[in-house]
Amino acid sequence: MIVYEATKKEFLKDVYDETLVNNIINNYKAKIGNINEREVRSWDNSMQYMHNVMMDPEIPEDSGVAIEFKIPYTSKRVDFLISGKDDINANVVVVELKQWNSVEKVDKEGIVRTRFQHGYAETTHPSYQAWSYASLIEDYNQTVQNENIKLIPSAYLHNYISDIEKGDPLLDKSYSFYVDKAPIFTKGQSAKLRAFIKKYIKYGDNKEGIYKIENGKIKPSKSLQDTLSSMLKGNQEFIMIDDQKLIYETALQLANKAIRTNTRQTLVVKGGPGTGKSVLAINLLVELTRRSMVVQYVTKNSAPRDVYSIKLKGDYRKTQIDNLFKGSGSYYNAPESEFDALIVDESHRLNAKSGLFSNLGENQIKEIIFSSKFSLFFIDEHQKVTLKDIGSIENIKKYAEELNSEITEMELQSQFRCNGSDGYLAWVDNLLEIRKTANDNGFEGFDYDLRVFDNPQLMYEEIQKLNLINNKARMLAGYCWEWKKEGKDNSNVKDIEIPEYNFEMSWNLSSKEPWAIGKNSVNEIGCIHTTQGLEFDYVGVIIGDDLRFEDGKVITDFTKRAKTDKSLNGIKSGIKKDKEYYTKAADDIIRNTYRTLLTRGQKGCFIYCTDYALNQHIQTKIKQMQYTYQLFSQTMYVAEDFEEY
Incomplete structure (x- = not known):
């Protein structure tokens, strides 16, 4: 879907007559919906720059121009397209427009940091953005594929002053793969952008390339x-x-x-x-x-x-x-x-x-x-x-x-986690009092490394050793500690501290790789939001004060959850409206959270509880389970021996 399309001649006239932005707004409302004023100002500003670029008489008057092309099956929109031909191919030049004034390098592939309306934030590098948009169109538009239409990506940061001598972060070598794919043009480089466009748009096509992109059949290439x-x-x-x-x-x-x-x-x-x-x-x-x-x-x-x-x-x-x-x-x-x-x-x-x-x-x-x-x-x-x-x-x-x-x-019945034991999962449900199961004291096939530690530091050291094998051991914790870093990549900030054992760790940080597979992630502690849906060989789980053992029962306490955890947002106001419902909901969430954490390990799970009574209770449950399994094994051995006899 395209918000605005025209020939170059029509585009220049619309800008000159100051009707372009109104045309875009009307089409946008009709095809997409409401629009905010900031986006209008953005178009008004950027289109003046593109008007100056397209004024070059060597860019054919009947070349096609499209503004705000929504890529099918995505929420992504391409800012500016120019269609035409060179001596061999039909081409469409993609121009990603940015009004940025400054950029900071980020130690993540294809990511930079820049200032937006509400402050600095990370976003995709303009070259990566333009290149990925062009790749998406090529990968899903069958007409583009069949007719060999070439998409040529680029980025134009018309307000950004590049200082190559001081080392422009936008052109840092870590981004070179993407900059090579989609060249960047900055303030004062409109002549270079014109030359780039003219290299691929020598002859006009009367919007034919634009039409084929908008109306091409969509299927994976x-x-x-x-x-x-x-x-x-x-x-x-x-x-x-x-x-x-x-x-x-x-x-x-x-x-x-x-x-x-x-x-x-x-x-x-x-x-x-x-x-x-x-x-x-x-x-x-x-x-x-x-x-x-x-x-x-x-x-x-x-x-x-x-x-x-x-x-x-x-x-x-x-x-x-x-x-x-x-x-x-x-x-x-x-x-x-x-x-x-x-x-x-x-x-x-x-x-x-x-x-x-x-x-x-x-x-x-x-x-x-x-x-x-x-x-x-x-x-x-x-x-x-x-x-x-x-x-x-x-x-x-x-x-x-x-x-x-x-x-x-x-x-689905087949079990891959917890060494294939349905019994362990039932035992966890029983332990957390989620549901009563037949696995109160044990489960068949005790081929699973299940331990309770009295010292979280010793548990962490054991996880570090196991992680050396294949980077598949991780520390996890319930969300009972505040996120002190406030999103900053600062591993020196220790969010989780248990001073009596000289234990301190930082919550999982943003890095080049997701925490679950990052090379240094064993030194950070994962929460429910970074572990759910994933699995490891071994996990060390710290159970916080939101789960305790009192009067012979495992109880929950939502007041012990960290304020930075949004899982229970609205619980206090909810309890005022319907105490029974929301108390039960909070109880379920806490038990489900630990159920999820305790079932992330395929080969083993280590546990430390900040509540001493709960730690002792789980140790007792494990000893009962081991004893039951030993009796079961001896019984089976005697039965087999008697059968042979």
């Missing part, structure tokens, strides 16, 4: 399909077994049915920790893309998206693969059935409203079903960890029925 398939092939992390394969084939069948019969299909897959939900989701993402369907992997929490995106890329740089991984709030204004398939992992984390201030859209479940032909929800209702989490099988069914989507329900 063969190169994207092949790249994804090759990355997945032979990767042990993504191999499916048992009922995963059954659900995989069922999902493919339902996706095909939705396309073939033009009916909505919804598949709900229930599965506990370690049942391989994410492995199955990634396999389906790749296979449905290979089948030329437009599909995205969706989670509320960014941590699993970031990790699986990187794992899928292998040695590739940050590329258009990122468009396959989206947040759950991406669909509140998506058109009906825009996507062939949306695969939602961690569906229990879905919210009602979207946006930074939770003021956008109606309901994320409804929006996901509405905007897709086939929707797949992986869910574990015992992993809701905030008051905003509304994902439930009941709600999914409700909105599926409302939108006339056929429902299929399945369940």
